[in-house]
Amino acid sequence: MLDKKSYTLYKFHKQLNQSFQNKRDLLECALPVLRNLFKLDRIYFFDWQQERALLSLKMMCKKEYCMDMQEDISVISEPAFLKQLLQSGVAETTDLSYPAIYALVKWQRPSMELKNGEVHTFMQEKVGVLRLERFRANRTFTAQEKELIKALGQEISHNLRNTEIDQSKNLRLHVSTALNDLSTIFASSLRLNDGLELILKGVKKYFRFDRVRLYLTDPYGQAVKSVLGVDVSGEITEQKGTAISAHEQELTREVFDAGATYRSKGSVIYIPLKVQRNKVGFLAFDNILSRRQIGYLDFISLQQFASQMALAIDNARLFERVQELSNYDELTKLPVRRYFNEKFEEELYRSRRFNLTLSLMIMDIDWFKQINDNYGHQIGDWALQEVSKVIRTSLRQTDVPCRFGGDEMVLMFPRTTSDEAKIIARRLKERINNIILPTRYTEGKEVHLSISQGIASFPLDASNAEQLLEKADQALYVVKQNGRGTFASFREVADQVG
Amino acid sequence: MIVWAMPDAGDKTKENYASFISLFKQENPNIDIHVRVFTRNVLWRRMFTIKNPTYKEEVPDVVQIPHYWTALLVRQGVAENLSAMDPGLSLASCLPALKQHCYQPNTKEIYSYPWWFDVSALHYRADHLKEVTQNPEKDLATWSGLLKICKALCEKFKDVPGYYPMQNSDWRGSISMRNALPCVWGMGVDLLSRDLKNTEVGTRAFKEGLRDYIDLALKNYMPILRERGSLGTMASGKASLMISRKQGLRTFDARRGHQVRTVPVPMTGDTSAAYLSGMNLFINTLSQHKKEALDFIKFCARPDVQIKYASMIDTFPAFEEPFHTLLTSSTKRLHAYENIIATARTLPNITITGTIMEILKRILAVCAAQVVEGRFTQASLDRELDAASKEIENLLSIYEG
Numbered sequence: 001m002l003d004k005k006s007y008t009l010y011k012f013h014k015q016l017n018q019s020f021q022n023k024r025d026l027l028e029c030a031l032p033v034l035r036n037l038f039k040l041d042r043i044y045f046f047d048w049q050q051e052r053a054l055l056s057l058k059m060m061c062k063k064e065y066c067m068d069m070q071e072d073i074s075v076i077s078e079p080a081f082l083k084q085l086l087q088s089g090v091a092e093t094t095d096l097s098y099p100a101i102y103a104l105v106k107w108q109r110p111s112m113e114l115k116n117g118e119v120h121t122f123m124q125e126k127v128g129v130l131r132l133e134r135f136r137a138n139r140t141f142t143a144q145e146k147e148l149i150k151a152l153g154q155e156i157s158h159n160l161r162n163t164e165i166d167q168s169k170n171l172r173l174h175v176s177t178a179l180n181d182l183s184t185i186f187a188s189s190l191r192l193n194d195g196l197e198l199i200l201k202g203v204k205k206y207f208r209f210d211r212v213r214l215y216l217t218d219p220y221g222q223a224v225k226s227v228l229g230v231d232v233s234g235e236i237t238e239q240k241g242t243a244i245s246a247h248e249q250e251l252t253r254e255v256f257d258a259g260a261t262y263r264s265k266g267s268v269i270y271i272p273l274k275v276q277r278n279k280v281g282f283l284a285f286d287n288i289l290s291r292r293q294i295g296y297l298d299f300i301s302l303q304q305f306a307s308q309m310a311l312a313i314d315n316a317r318l319f320e321r322v323q324e325l326s327n328y329d330e331l332t333k334l335p336v337r338r339y340f341n342e343k344f345e346e347e348l349y350r351s352r353r354f355n356l357t358l359s360l361m362i363m364d365i366d367w368f369k370q371i372n373d374n375y376g377h378q379i380g381d382w383a384l385q386e387v388s389k390v391i392r393t394s395l396r397q398t399d400v401p402c403r404f405g406g407d408e409m410v411l412m413f414p415r416t417t418s419d420e421a422k423i424i425a426r427r428l429k430e431r432i433n434n435i436i437l438p439t440r441y442t443e444g445k446e447v448h449l450s451i452s453q454g455i456a457s458f459p460l461d462a463s464n465a466e467q468l469l470e471k472a473d474q475a476l477y478v479v480k481q482n483g484r485g486t487f488a489s490f491r492e493v494a495d496q497v498g
Numbered sequence: 499m500i501v502w503a504m505p506d507a508g509d510k511t512k513e514n515y516a517s518f519i520s521l522f523k524q525e526n527p528n529i530d531i532h533v534r535v536f537t538r539n540v541l542w543r544r545m546f547t548i549k550n551p552t553y554k555e556e557v558p559d560v561v562q563i564p565h566y567w568t569a570l571l572v573r574q575g576v577a578e579n580l581s582a583m584d585p586g587l588s589l590a591s592c593l594p595a596l597k598q599h600c601y602q603p604n605t606k607e608i609y610s611y612p613w614w615f616d617v618s619a620l621h622y623r624a625d626h627l628k629e630v631t632q633n634p635e636k637d638l639a640t641w642s643g644l645l646k647i648c649k650a651l652c653e654k655f656k657d658v659p660g661y662y663p664m665q666n667s668d669w670r671g672s673i674s675m676r677n678a679l680p681c682v683w684g685m686g687v688d689l690l691s692r693d694l695k696n697t698e699v700g701t702r703a704f705k706e707g708l709r710d711y712i713d714l715a716l717k718n719y720m721p722i723l724r725e726r727g728s729l730g731t732m733a734s735g736k737a738s739l740m741i742s743r744k745q746g747l748r749t750f751d752a753r754r755g756h757q758v759r760t761v762p763v764p765m766t767g768d769t770s771a772a773y774l775s776g777m778n779l780f781i782n783t784l785s786q787h788k789k790e791a792l793d794f795i796k797f798c799a800r801p802d803v804q805i806k807y808a809s810m811i812d813t814f815p816a817f818e819e820p821f822h823t824l825l826t827s828s829t830k831r832l833h834a835y836e837n838i839i840a841t842a843r844t845l846p847n848i849t850i851t852g853t854i855m856e857i858l859k860r861i862l863a864v865c866a867a868q869v870v871e872g873r874f875t876q877a878s879l880d881r882e883l884d885a886a887s888k889e890i891e892n893l894l895s896i897y898e899g
Contacts, residue, residue: 021554042509052867054723065512067505070537071671072863074723074870174552205550211896232849232897233575234549288893289570289849290546291856 005148008037012155020163021170024059024068030156031061034132037152038145041135046073048104048127053082055129085129089153090146098135103149105130107157109164112296114262119300128160175301178206183308192316196228197236199309203285204230207298210289215244216273216281216313224252224281232289255282266293271302273310280310280317329403331381332388340402340410341465347400347414348465351458359421361411362472363428363453366484368407375441380407383437383449390431395424410469418457418489425453425487433485452479453487461490499787499794501533502558504541504777505669506811508749511535514810521806522797529790537669538564542852548782549576559785560794565599565776566845566852568610572602573849573897577609578781583792587611591817596776599847610778611795612816614808616743617835617842618680618773620644620764624757626738629654634759641681641710641766644739648719651738660736664720665750667742671723673715673862673869675855677741679773682707683843684766689854689890694846694898699858700887703767705880710766712862712879715869722866732758743775744835748812760834762841774842776816814839849897850890857886 015033020026027045035043042062046055057071075082081102085091089104104127111124130153132141141149182202186195196214204212213229224244229237244252255261255270256279262269267287273280283306287294327339335343344360351358365371365387372380384407391401391409400412413421429451437447454476462468471490478493479486490497505511515533522531534556536544545567551557563571571577579602580587587608589597596612620638627634630650637643651663668674682688685707687698698704714720731737733751740746741763762770779798781791797803804815805824814835815821825832845851861882868874 052871054867060509062509067509067512067535068537068540069505069509070539070669072723072866073671074867076870208547208550210546232573287546288889289853289897290543291853291860292543292546 005144005151008148009151009155012037012152016155016159019166020159022167023160023163026156026159026163027059028061028066030159031059031066032064034130034149034152035061038132038141038149039134039137039139040132042133044069044131044133045105046129046131048129050127052076089150092141093131096133096135098133098138099140100131100133100135101141101146101149103130103132103153104128105153105157105160107160107164109161110168112300114296114299119296126160126164130156171297175206175297178202179301179305182206182305186309186312192313192320193228195312195316200228200230201234201236203283203302204234207285207302209285209294210287211285213284213286214281215284217279224249227281252282262294262299267291269294269299269302271306273306273313275310275314278314280313283309332384332403332409333392334388334409335400335402337402337404340400340404340412343400344412344465347412348458348468351414356415357417357460358458358468359413359416359418359455360457360468360472361413361421361425361453361455361487362404362469362476363409363411363451363487364476365407366450366452371437375437379437379441383407383435386435387432387449387451390428390435394427394431399424410472416457418455418460418491421455421457422487422489425455428453429485429487450485452476452484454479454490455487456490499529499531499559499790500556501531501560501562501794502541502544503533503535503562504538505535506562506745506777506813510749518807518810521803522794525797526790526793529793531794534558542856545571545574545576549574549784551784557784557786558782559787559791560779560781562613563610563778563780564852565596565610565612565615565778566847568599568601568778568780569603569847570849570852571780572609576780576783578783578785578788580608580611580781580792580795582607583781583788587796591819593816593818593821595774595842595844596816599776599844600778601847603847610780611799613777613779613798614804614811614813615774615776615816616745616813617775617838618677618741618743618763619760619835619838620739620741620762621732621747621758621760622739623732624759626651626655626735635761638761638764641684641764644764645713645717645719648714648717648739652719655738658736662719662721662737663739664714665732665737665740665742666720666722666724667740667746667750668722670863671721672866673712673722675858675862676773676775678708678711678862679843680741680763680771681711681766683771684710684769686767686769689851689858690846690894694848695894697854697887697890697894699854699890700884705876705883707766708862708883709876709879712865712869712874715866716874723870732756744814745812760838762838770841772838772842774839774844776844850893853893854890857889861886 012033016030020029031043031045034040042060044057045059046057048055053074053076055073055075057069060067060069081091085102085104091102093100093102106125106127108123109126110121112119112121132149182199185198185202200212200214203209210232211229214227215224216227217224225241226244227241231237251270255272269285270282272282285294285302327335329336347358350356365383368380371383395401398414402410404410413424432449432451435449439446454472454474456462456468456471456475458468461471474497475488475490475493478496479488503515507514512535519531519533568577589600589608592612596615600608600610600612602609622634622638630647631637637647648663655661668677682704685703687701687703687707689699690697715722731750732740747758763772779795781788785791799817801817801820804817804820808815808824815824825836864882865874865879868878
């Protein structure tokens, strides 16, 4: 047959025999039971900071409810009380004028720590303290009651351990689900930039950081530039691609040398994005506004995720580079004919569909063959590079130039009439006329470059791509016949076309 | 509907809320309302997770906040635009000092609504002070005067075990930044410069102002990190003075059976300024009961309810009419507040104010531990404040640039 103490313990055990989400929920269940059992006026739970001999009040329970509370009590000047509490597990207070006792509650919780850049997991001992008060009836605690309180404290300890283990498991599950979701989002994004935006927003949302920022290295792995950021509102902020400051350069070295770096008392972490030795960039997560510490679990999980992300970014960049190489002429850095033709067809379709105008220009460098023959192919190539540089810097973002072959270039101007195209032609003519061949190759003579340009417009001059090119070419032919170095639209010279 | 609130009445908070909510329920029997009480610390952390709750987490409909958090919550997209919800909602009758903290900064869009406010003052037991001074109001006008009074009180009550001249009104039993602010303001400086572009936390005047308040603990005139409620309380006769909000008197039963008088917080320098703390309510953007939430906020702002609740928790109504009604219909002590309120200042409503207070709170917690352990030095305080200054400048560049 059970004695009274065993039966009380059994009942208490049954009452706590459920799954609690966290320590707070467990205490909200346990403290009222103790209050009723010992006819207490109030019961408190403190966290015990052993190194500072500080009791930090977390919860108070009285009458019908529990409430979060805050108060720090230093017991550093009370060695006798401390000794008694730590040795026997129960101690009476010296400060209060009514009966109150403190009971120690010890439990273990899963923890992690960072040592030399590596994370170690271990079970950490945690200590809490219960304070039981009877101030109304002024009834002191008997020796049997103290023994029972100690035993019940152990039961709470046992449950706290289980709750903390469950909580840790749930947290890990939450993190791995989050990372799985993020990986799926990333994998299903067609464009790298879209993917990065979604990832940054996702990381901010799941891990609840104040800010997340992404920095990427340039294609040569040298300068690090900010690329994207998600701020406290959860919105994407463009980071304008600014290079990081000199002070942060040092940080970059530190980040790339270490696995990851904690800063500002654990409220900022930097995680490098690396593929083998290739530095792709780094991620910065911070809680400097909320002042919350970033936990080791988040840290490790993000570190693992960063390696997947680095690989994906590296692959995407490689793909972009290959595309760039196949679409652009290496000498002039202008799109090649195949790429141009695709764009030309798309734009022509759009113009037809929405009744828009489109102009096309064909141009070549005057006397290009003679330049090659007289000064060598090296100078010919130089002339092509200088002319294409002017073209690249003189056009609008929507215009598409291309190297059609040899010194012949074609330029497409969407939503542009032939008169508007002539304004661009004049600009190009003037700027290219300012290019002078290097005098060391021309025996000191000042040789200026010039170009001839022919323009045709859709739908005025032609209704399909082939005809438009032909009309622009015919206009160019007339310009050449008339002495070169200028431009004309097909309409202006139609009567001179044979 | 779920309301997240703070412990407005110490350990009597839940009883207070229960009777307040019953008033609301009488008029709105169909609205189910639950109040959850969190400490300011917990609420601060939750403001950063409230936007992305996990499936296990509760989503509040209305939340009580210190009024200077408004800008942050707007920035986070956590607070509902009340002007958009009800274009007729107005702050016309709200006390002028509280209006700016309801708006999204630089706009007239209301995102939080005022509930009540309080100001800090020095309360003293007339019977105790009579023992050491003929003219307490004059002697307590300056900080040096206060320290002299404390010294004299220590001598007078040296035989009373556990006596401290000053009761500590800080909830954590630590050194309170809010209580220390008038000391800092008295030196002519503030957390931030007037244009809010720089911090003054690292200045000599700021350090001296803060040190003046810490002196109360250093000279053993005020208990810190000790058992609050048993040591140094005015009610038990083990303290004679207390710097606190008006609400503090009720929370600590300080007036019980004694004549307590109220004067402005003594001046550390040339400026007298009381700390005004406002409490506002906002509606969570994720709330599924926004209409009911708005009804609750309007109920709280009604003049008769304003007076009732302010009386319940011993604070001031946030609107002109109930405020003046309360002030003119009450005791002599309340009249003392007219002058105190006239000099009251508060914290700016910008994104980073809450963070600055967290930084300073941490510094003062470190100081408190050092004082108790006998390790406190001015140099360590200066170092901490210099580092904080850099941190705040960084925050300004990120969030207020």
